[in-house]
Amino acid sequence: MAEVEVLSDAAILIDGERIAWVGPRSDAPRADASVEVSGVVFPGFIDCHTHAVFGAPRLDDQERRALGVDYKAIAAAGGGILQSVRDVRGRPEAELEALTRARLAALIARDRRRSR
Numbered sequence: 001m002a003e004v005e006v007l008s009d010a011a012i013l014i015d016g017e018r019i020a021w022v023g024p025r026s027d028a029p030r031a032d033a034s035v036e037v038s039g040v041v042f043p044g045f046i047d048c049h050t051h052a053v054f055g056a057p058r059l060d061d062q063e064r065r066a067l068g069v070d071y072k073a074i075a076a077a078g079g080g081i082l083q084s085v086r087d088v089r090g091r092p093e094a095e096l097e098a099l100t101r102a103r104l105a106a107l108i109a110r111d112r113r114r115s116r
Contacts, residue, residue: 012041053100055087 011028013021021029061079065071074080088096 052104053088053096054084055091055096055099056084058084 009025011021011023011025012019013029058079061074061083064074064079071080075082
């Protein structure tokens, strides 16, 4: 995952819940007006869960995992969930509340934009 290939001007045709075709946009089968066009596809880049209340994101952990470092080694180096726990415990409650409110407001705004 450390080496990601970016395909420019590519297309994916999805039929129901199935990927039916992938290739250059110029070769894509014709679609009718009801087809939604998306600009970016990121399969597998999303963690299986998240928490609304947290201090700093664990971007270093994610980068190390992408480079093949196992979780035990990350934890042994001071990262992982214990780093998150230390970070949350070290922040004032008011700061955690402000961070959480800002994140939730951004999610709600994004959801509202999508539902228009």
